[in-house]
Amino acid sequence: MSRTYTIRELAREFGITSRTLRHYEDEGLISPERRGTQRIYSARDRARVTLILRGRRVGFTLAEIGEILDLYNEEDHGAAQDMHARSKFVQRIAALERQYKDIEESIAELKLGVTRIDNRMTERHEEINPRPQVRVSGFGVLPAAE
Amino acid sequence: MSRTYTIRELAREFGITSRTLRHYEDEGLISPERRGTQRIYSARDRARVTLILRGRRVGFTLAEIGEILDLYNEEDHGAAQDMHARSKFVQRIAALERQYKDIEESIAELKLGVTRIDNRMTERHEEINPRPQVRVSGFGVLPAAE
DNA sequence: TTTCCCGTTTACGTGAACGTCAATGGTTTG
Protein backbone atom coordinates (compact mmCIF):
# COMPACT_ATOMS: atom_id res chain seq x y z
CA MET A 1 0.00 0.00 0.00
CA SER A 2 1.77 3.08 -1.23
CA ARG A 3 1.82 6.28 0.67
CA THR A 4 -0.79 8.97 0.57
CA TYR A 5 -0.69 12.72 1.04
CA THR A 6 -2.74 15.43 2.65
CA ILE A 7 -3.61 18.51 0.70
CA ARG A 8 -1.09 20.53 2.70
CA GLU A 9 1.73 18.10 2.07
CA LEU A 10 1.12 18.00 -1.63
CA ALA A 11 0.75 21.74 -1.84
CA ARG A 12 4.02 22.33 -0.03
CA GLU A 13 5.84 19.74 -2.05
CA PHE A 14 4.81 21.37 -5.33
CA GLY A 15 4.98 24.95 -4.13
CA ILE A 16 1.32 25.63 -4.81
CA THR A 17 -1.64 26.39 -2.56
CA SER A 18 -4.40 24.09 -1.36
CA ARG A 19 -6.79 26.24 -3.27
CA THR A 20 -4.96 25.36 -6.46
CA LEU A 21 -5.28 21.63 -5.77
CA ARG A 22 -8.98 22.04 -5.07
CA HIS A 23 -9.29 24.03 -8.24
CA TYR A 24 -7.71 21.23 -10.26
CA GLU A 25 -10.22 18.90 -8.70
CA ASP A 26 -13.09 21.24 -9.59
CA GLU A 27 -11.82 21.14 -13.14
CA GLY A 28 -11.78 17.36 -13.05
CA LEU A 29 -8.03 16.97 -13.37
CA ILE A 30 -7.65 14.95 -10.19
CA SER A 31 -10.09 13.12 -7.94
CA PRO A 32 -8.54 12.19 -4.62
CA GLU A 33 -10.39 9.91 -2.26
CA ARG A 34 -11.99 11.12 0.91
CA ARG A 35 -11.58 10.07 4.46
CA GLY A 36 -14.82 11.52 5.69
CA THR A 37 -14.71 15.00 4.26
CA GLN A 38 -10.96 15.33 3.85
CA ARG A 39 -9.02 14.62 0.73
CA ILE A 40 -6.37 11.92 0.57
CA TYR A 41 -4.09 12.05 -2.41
CA SER A 42 -2.59 8.87 -3.82
CA ALA A 43 0.70 8.44 -5.66
CA ARG A 44 -1.30 8.50 -8.84
CA ASP A 45 -2.84 11.85 -7.93
CA ARG A 46 0.62 13.11 -7.18
CA ALA A 47 1.88 11.98 -10.57
CA ARG A 48 -1.00 13.74 -12.26
CA VAL A 49 -0.20 16.95 -10.45
CA THR A 50 3.35 16.71 -11.75
CA LEU A 51 2.02 16.48 -15.27
CA ILE A 52 -0.47 19.28 -14.70
CA LEU A 53 2.19 21.66 -13.47
CA ARG A 54 4.54 20.83 -16.28
CA GLY A 55 1.73 21.28 -18.75
CA ARG A 56 1.05 24.68 -17.28
CA ARG A 57 4.68 25.69 -17.50
CA VAL A 58 4.70 24.95 -21.18
CA GLY A 59 1.55 26.96 -21.73
CA PHE A 60 -1.31 24.49 -21.84
CA THR A 61 -4.64 25.54 -20.39
CA LEU A 62 -6.12 23.36 -17.68
CA ALA A 63 -8.75 22.20 -20.15
CA GLU A 64 -6.07 21.05 -22.58
CA ILE A 65 -4.20 19.30 -19.82
CA GLY A 66 -7.43 17.59 -18.86
CA GLU A 67 -7.90 16.26 -22.38
CA ILE A 68 -4.40 14.90 -22.43
CA LEU A 69 -4.69 13.25 -19.04
CA ASP A 70 -7.96 11.68 -20.06
CA LEU A 71 -6.33 10.11 -23.06
CA TYR A 72 -3.84 8.33 -20.89
CA ASN A 73 -6.60 6.74 -18.87
CA GLU A 74 -9.53 5.97 -21.03
CA GLU A 75 -9.59 2.56 -22.54
CA ASP A 76 -11.32 2.22 -25.84
CA HIS A 77 -12.81 5.11 -27.75
CA GLY A 78 -13.11 3.45 -31.07
CA ALA A 79 -11.01 4.22 -34.09
CA ALA A 80 -12.63 7.57 -34.84
CA GLN A 81 -11.99 8.90 -31.35
CA ASP A 82 -8.46 7.63 -31.49
CA MET A 83 -7.80 9.37 -34.79
CA HIS A 84 -9.11 12.57 -33.34
CA ALA A 85 -6.95 12.21 -30.25
CA ARG A 86 -3.94 11.33 -32.32
CA SER A 87 -4.23 14.44 -34.45
CA LYS A 88 -4.59 16.55 -31.34
CA PHE A 89 -1.44 15.07 -29.92
CA VAL A 90 0.42 15.62 -33.15
CA GLN A 91 -0.74 19.23 -33.26
CA ARG A 92 0.43 19.85 -29.73
CA ILE A 93 3.77 18.29 -30.48
CA ALA A 94 4.17 20.64 -33.42
CA ALA A 95 3.21 23.60 -31.26
CA LEU A 96 5.71 22.58 -28.63
CA GLU A 97 8.43 22.24 -31.20
CA ARG A 98 7.74 25.77 -32.41
CA GLN A 99 7.83 26.93 -28.85
CA TYR A 100 11.11 25.16 -28.39
CA LYS A 101 12.58 27.33 -31.10
CA ASP A 102 11.03 30.47 -29.64
CA ILE A 103 12.64 29.70 -26.34
CA GLU A 104 16.05 29.19 -27.88
CA GLU A 105 15.77 32.55 -29.56
CA SER A 106 14.51 34.24 -26.44
CA ILE A 107 17.36 32.84 -24.41
CA ALA A 108 19.83 34.08 -26.99
CA GLU A 109 18.36 37.54 -26.85
CA LEU A 110 18.22 37.72 -23.09
CA LYS A 111 21.85 36.63 -22.96
CA LEU A 112 22.63 39.42 -25.36
CA GLY A 113 20.87 41.76 -22.97
CA VAL A 114 22.99 40.55 -20.07
CA THR A 115 26.13 41.02 -22.11
CA ARG A 116 25.16 44.59 -22.92
CA ILE A 117 24.57 45.37 -19.29
CA ASP A 118 27.86 43.79 -18.33
CA ASN A 119 29.68 45.86 -20.90
CA ARG A 120 28.02 49.02 -19.69
CA MET A 121 29.03 48.28 -16.14
CA THR A 122 32.54 47.45 -17.20
CA GLU A 123 32.76 50.77 -19.00
CA ARG A 124 31.61 52.64 -15.95
CA HIS A 125 34.19 50.90 -13.88
CA GLU A 126 36.93 51.68 -16.34
CA GLU A 127 36.16 55.37 -16.20
CA ILE A 128 37.28 55.27 -12.61
CA ASN A 129 39.76 52.45 -12.63
CA PRO A 130 41.17 51.85 -16.11
CA ARG A 131 42.38 48.37 -16.80
CA PRO A 132 43.31 46.22 -19.81
CA GLN A 133 40.21 44.77 -21.39
CA VAL A 134 39.00 41.41 -20.26
CA ARG A 135 35.46 41.28 -21.56
CA VAL A 136 33.50 38.67 -19.74
CA SER A 137 30.53 37.30 -21.59
CA GLY A 138 29.35 36.21 -18.15
CA PHE A 139 26.12 34.40 -17.91
CA GLY A 140 25.22 31.39 -15.88
CA VAL A 141 27.43 32.66 -13.13
CA LEU A 142 24.77 33.81 -10.78
CA PRO A 143 22.66 31.35 -8.87
CA ALA A 144 18.98 31.72 -9.62
CA ALA A 145 18.04 34.16 -6.93
CA GLU A 146 15.14 33.46 -4.59
CA MET B 1 12.73 56.05 -46.06
CA SER B 2 11.74 52.65 -44.84
CA ARG B 3 8.25 51.45 -45.21
CA THR B 4 5.46 51.93 -42.76
CA TYR B 5 2.36 49.94 -41.93
CA THR B 6 -1.25 50.57 -41.08
CA ILE B 7 -2.78 48.87 -38.11
CA ARG B 8 -4.68 46.50 -40.38
CA GLU B 9 -1.60 45.48 -42.32
CA LEU B 10 0.38 44.74 -39.22
CA ALA B 11 -2.51 42.89 -37.62
CA ARG B 12 -2.97 40.68 -40.66
CA GLU B 13 0.73 40.04 -41.00
CA PHE B 14 1.01 38.84 -37.43
CA GLY B 15 -2.34 37.14 -37.24
CA ILE B 16 -3.60 39.34 -34.43
CA THR B 17 -6.38 41.94 -34.21
CA SER B 18 -6.15 45.70 -34.30
CA ARG B 19 -7.45 45.71 -30.78
CA THR B 20 -4.43 43.73 -29.72
CA LEU B 21 -2.05 46.25 -31.26
CA ARG B 22 -3.88 49.10 -29.54
CA HIS B 23 -3.73 47.16 -26.34
CA TYR B 24 0.04 46.81 -26.63
CA GLU B 25 0.18 50.54 -27.14
CA ASP B 26 -1.99 51.14 -24.07
CA GLU B 27 0.48 49.04 -22.13
CA GLY B 28 3.34 51.12 -23.46
CA LEU B 29 4.97 48.37 -25.50
CA ILE B 30 4.83 50.27 -28.77
CA SER B 31 4.21 53.90 -29.66
CA PRO B 32 3.53 54.33 -33.35
CA GLU B 33 3.41 57.79 -34.82
CA ARG B 34 0.21 59.40 -35.94
CA ARG B 35 -0.89 60.86 -39.20
CA GLY B 36 -3.67 62.94 -37.76
CA THR B 37 -5.47 60.48 -35.61
CA GLN B 38 -4.37 57.29 -37.33
CA ARG B 39 -1.47 55.13 -36.32
CA ILE B 40 1.49 54.55 -38.59
CA TYR B 41 3.77 51.75 -37.60
CA SER B 42 7.47 51.92 -38.44
CA ALA B 43 9.85 49.03 -39.07
CA ARG B 44 10.97 49.46 -35.49
CA ASP B 45 7.43 49.09 -34.22
CA ARG B 46 7.10 46.01 -36.34
CA ALA B 47 10.27 44.53 -34.87
CA ARG B 48 8.99 45.20 -31.37
CA VAL B 49 5.75 43.42 -32.16
CA THR B 50 7.78 40.42 -33.28
CA LEU B 51 9.53 40.38 -29.93
CA ILE B 52 6.28 40.91 -28.05
CA LEU B 53 4.62 37.96 -29.72
CA ARG B 54 7.57 35.71 -29.20
CA GLY B 55 7.71 36.77 -25.58
CA ARG B 56 4.07 35.89 -25.23
CA ARG B 57 4.55 32.49 -26.80
CA VAL B 58 7.20 31.63 -24.25
CA GLY B 59 5.00 32.75 -21.40
CA PHE B 60 6.07 36.28 -20.50
CA THR B 61 3.44 38.71 -19.36
CA LEU B 62 3.10 41.96 -21.28
CA ALA B 63 4.55 43.78 -18.29
CA GLU B 64 7.64 41.58 -18.35
CA ILE B 65 8.00 42.04 -22.06
CA GLY B 66 7.76 45.77 -21.51
CA GLU B 67 10.60 45.71 -19.03
CA ILE B 68 12.76 43.74 -21.39
CA LEU B 69 12.05 45.97 -24.35
CA ASP B 70 12.82 49.03 -22.27
CA LEU B 71 16.19 47.64 -21.38
CA TYR B 72 17.13 47.36 -25.00
CA ASN B 73 16.38 51.01 -25.56
CA GLU B 74 17.16 53.07 -22.53
CA GLU B 75 20.61 54.44 -22.27
CA ASP B 76 21.93 54.92 -18.80
CA HIS B 77 20.18 53.87 -15.62
CA GLY B 78 23.11 53.94 -13.27
CA ALA B 79 24.79 50.89 -11.85
CA ALA B 80 22.07 50.03 -9.38
CA GLN B 81 19.38 49.93 -12.03
CA ASP B 82 21.65 47.87 -14.23
CA MET B 83 22.28 45.33 -11.52
CA HIS B 84 18.58 45.03 -10.97
CA ALA B 85 17.98 44.58 -14.66
CA ARG B 86 20.78 42.08 -14.96
CA SER B 87 19.42 39.87 -12.24
CA LYS B 88 16.00 39.96 -13.82
CA PHE B 89 17.47 38.89 -17.12
CA VAL B 90 19.39 36.09 -15.49
CA GLN B 91 16.28 34.91 -13.68
CA ARG B 92 14.33 34.96 -16.91
CA ILE B 93 17.03 32.96 -18.63
CA ALA B 94 16.96 30.37 -15.87
CA ALA B 95 13.18 30.12 -16.13
CA LEU B 96 13.39 29.68 -19.87
CA GLU B 97 15.98 26.98 -19.53
CA ARG B 98 13.76 25.10 -17.14
CA GLN B 99 10.91 25.56 -19.57
CA TYR B 100 13.12 24.22 -22.30
CA LYS B 101 13.48 21.01 -20.34
CA ASP B 102 9.77 20.90 -19.59
CA ILE B 103 9.04 21.14 -23.27
CA GLU B 104 11.41 18.33 -24.13
CA GLU B 105 9.71 16.14 -21.57
CA SER B 106 6.26 17.12 -22.71
CA ILE B 107 7.14 16.34 -26.29
CA ALA B 108 8.45 12.95 -25.24
CA GLU B 109 5.27 12.19 -23.39
CA LEU B 110 2.98 13.33 -26.12
CA LYS B 111 4.94 11.17 -28.55
CA LEU B 112 4.43 8.27 -26.19
CA GLY B 113 0.74 9.06 -26.31
CA VAL B 114 0.78 8.93 -30.09
CA THR B 115 2.59 5.61 -29.98
CA ARG B 116 0.01 4.16 -27.66
CA ILE B 117 -2.78 5.27 -29.91
CA ASP B 118 -0.99 3.85 -32.92
CA ASN B 119 -0.60 0.52 -31.17
CA ARG B 120 -4.23 0.46 -30.26
CA MET B 121 -5.18 1.11 -33.85
CA THR B 122 -2.78 -1.55 -35.02
CA GLU B 123 -4.37 -4.01 -32.64
CA ARG B 124 -7.76 -3.26 -34.03
CA HIS B 125 -6.45 -3.80 -37.49
CA GLU B 126 -4.87 -7.09 -36.50
CA GLU B 127 -8.17 -8.41 -35.33
CA ILE B 128 -9.17 -8.32 -38.93
CA ASN B 129 -5.84 -8.80 -40.61
CA PRO B 130 -3.42 -10.54 -38.20
CA ARG B 131 0.29 -9.98 -38.49
CA PRO B 132 3.31 -10.55 -36.23
CA GLN B 133 4.23 -7.35 -34.44
CA VAL B 134 6.62 -6.04 -31.85
CA ARG B 135 4.50 -4.83 -29.01
CA VAL B 136 5.68 -1.74 -27.19
CA SER B 137 5.24 -2.58 -23.55
CA GLY B 138 2.31 -0.74 -22.17
CA PHE B 139 3.67 1.07 -19.19
CA GLY B 140 1.88 4.31 -18.83
CA VAL B 141 3.21 7.56 -17.53
CA LEU B 142 0.80 7.30 -14.67
CA PRO B 143 0.52 4.63 -12.02
CA ALA B 144 -2.50 2.51 -12.81
CA ALA B 145 -5.79 3.35 -11.24
CA GLU B 146 -6.60 0.76 -8.62
C1' DT C 1 -14.28 22.55 27.89
C1' DT C 2 -12.20 26.00 25.35
C1' DT C 3 -8.75 27.09 22.15
C1' DC C 4 -6.20 26.21 17.97
C1' DC C 5 -5.22 24.29 13.78
C1' DC C 6 -6.31 22.09 9.74
C1' DG C 7 -9.81 21.14 6.52
C1' DT C 8 -14.32 21.93 3.83
C1' DT C 9 -17.84 24.38 0.88
C1' DT C 10 -19.79 28.52 -1.13
C1' DA C 11 -19.16 32.46 -3.41
C1' DC C 12 -17.59 36.79 -4.72
C1' DG C 13 -13.05 39.21 -6.18
C1' DT C 14 -8.92 39.88 -9.13
C1' DG C 15 -5.36 40.60 -12.78
C1' DA C 16 -4.07 39.63 -17.39
C1' DA C 17 -5.14 39.96 -22.12
C1' DC C 18 -7.86 40.99 -24.89
C1' DG C 19 -13.29 40.96 -27.06
C1' DT C 20 -17.08 43.65 -28.12
C1' DC C 21 -20.08 47.21 -28.53
C1' DA C 22 -21.20 52.30 -29.13
C1' DA C 23 -20.49 56.72 -30.81
C1' DT C 24 -17.85 59.35 -33.83
C1' DG C 25 -15.00 60.92 -37.74
C1' DG C 26 -12.00 61.04 -42.02
C1' DT C 27 -11.78 59.22 -47.10
C1' DT C 28 -12.58 57.18 -51.37
C1' DT C 29 -15.89 55.23 -54.50
C1' DG C 30 -19.96 54.67 -57.13
Next chain:
DNA sequence: CAAACCATTGACGTTCACGTAAACGGGAAA
Protein backbone atom coordinates in the same frame (compact mmCIF):
# COMPACT_ATOMS: atom_id res chain seq x y z
C1' DC D 1 -22.95 63.73 -52.16
C1' DA D 2 -24.31 59.66 -49.79
C1' DA D 3 -22.90 55.06 -48.90
C1' DA D 4 -19.05 52.04 -47.50
C1' DC D 5 -15.05 51.51 -45.16
C1' DC D 6 -11.53 51.82 -41.94
C1' DA D 7 -9.87 54.08 -37.87
C1' DT D 8 -10.29 56.12 -33.05
C1' DT D 9 -11.59 56.52 -28.21
C1' DG D 10 -14.08 55.11 -24.30
C1' DA D 11 -15.97 51.65 -21.57
C1' DC D 12 -18.08 47.55 -20.19
C1' DG D 13 -17.78 42.24 -20.88
C1' DT D 14 -15.29 37.77 -20.84
C1' DT D 15 -12.20 33.84 -19.92
C1' DC D 16 -8.68 31.72 -17.18
C1' DA D 17 -6.59 30.51 -13.02
C1' DC D 18 -6.72 31.04 -9.11
C1' DG D 19 -7.11 34.57 -4.42
C1' DT D 20 -9.71 35.60 -0.56
C1' DA D 21 -13.04 35.90 2.83
C1' DA D 22 -17.09 33.84 5.32
C1' DA D 23 -19.07 30.30 7.82
C1' DC D 24 -18.64 25.88 9.48
C1' DG D 25 -16.69 21.01 11.37
C1' DG D 26 -13.39 17.64 13.53
C1' DG D 27 -9.62 16.49 16.34
C1' DA D 28 -5.83 17.28 19.48
C1' DA D 29 -3.65 20.13 22.99
C1' DA D 30 -3.90 23.05 27.01
